[in-house]
Ligand SMILES: NC(=O)C1=CN([C@@H]2O[C@H](COP(=O)(O)OP(=O)(O)OC[C@H]3O[C@@H](n4cnc5c(N)ncnc54)[C@H](OP(=O)(O)O)[C@@H]3O)[C@@H](O)[C@H]2O)C=CC1
């Protein structure tokens with residue numbers, strides 16, 4: 001198992017363990033202070049050709065704000081309402097010209113019903129917390145409001161069941177970044193085409209995220225599910241989760257300015273006789289690729305609802321396959 005201390009038997013350890021900060025490892029060329037990231041404002045994305053109301057749930061959090069900003073800059077109508085797990089927060093969040101009112105759990109059903117009355121074609125995008133996934137989804141399904149679930153965790157089986165039973169529209173994905181979605185799609189294709197091709201291989205998985213991330217990476221779980229179809233046996237407890245900023249800085253090589261917003265993933269496979277190894281990495285700094293992908297997801301879902309598409313439950317691979325990701 002990938003440990004932060006013990007190297008594997010034969011192969012030299014993966015770069016995350018081998019090297020110090022930024023040392024040699026093809027460290028992600030995340031934008032640094034010297035080369036500022038293209039912000040949503042400077043990315044100059046043309047406005048979406050469609051416009052519809054979008055309610056971003058979780059605007060007290062980091063993804064909520066990023067998605068609300070991306071939606072506004074793509075010309076969508078941001079509904080000035082969001083929710084919190086806390087009552088009487090008495091807080092508003094300013095996104096561009098829109099002042100978003102934050103409501104607590106006791107008023108969420110009434111407030112959301114009023115929003116739906118006023119904006120019947122509203123799409124909700126959810127970036128809240130793992131322990132809210134199922135109760136939020138149940139509310140959206142009960143009120144028949146289409147939703148994009150970007151929040152990871154919760155009971156995923158129950159989530160799908162709630163949508164199926166209610167006949168609601170939903171797009172669910174632990175990963176909204178276009179290029180990572182493409183990697184995941186490739187993994188799923190390989191798993192379907194060559195089941196068992198990696199039988200007997202050992203898998204080691206390490207994921208590093210900002211300290212505030214509550215759950216294990218949903219993306220890592222989805223990639224591991226593909227490795228399992230390829231014949232690798234795995235126990236989810238074996239994922240090495242890095243949440244300590246010091247380790248992220250000096251062991252993983254996360255640029256300092258992205259300690260509070262990054263997603264580094266490493267998958268290392270070794271053959272039973274140690275003669276063959278594979279390594280896959282995807283390292284993201286910041287949140288803009290998820291925010292842009294979430295708006296793509298909302299636009300896609302809105303289109304599906306308007307055309308009364310019979311499928312009703314989608315993921316980001318569906319969006320990518322339709323060429324609907326920027
Ligand atoms: N699919 C994807 O591509 C991505 C998914 N994610 C996932 O999105 C989620 C959020 O991430 P992030 O923004 O970084 O986390 P944050 O902790 O910054 O934000 C989450 C926010 O959700 C709010 N919240 C918690 N419970 C509820 C509730 N019941 N109703 C409304 N709001 C609630 C919290 O605020 P309060 O205290 O006010 O309730 C908090 O501000 C995580 O599950 C993460 O894994 C993140 C990035 C990309």
Ligand SMILES: O=C(O)C1=N[C@H](C(=O)O)C[C@H](O)C1
Pocket residue numbers: 152174175176209210213216217218219220262263
């Ligand atoms: O919490 C995050 O930040 C992220 N969560 C998603 C996950 O759990 O896979 C996607 C990405 O890793 C960022």
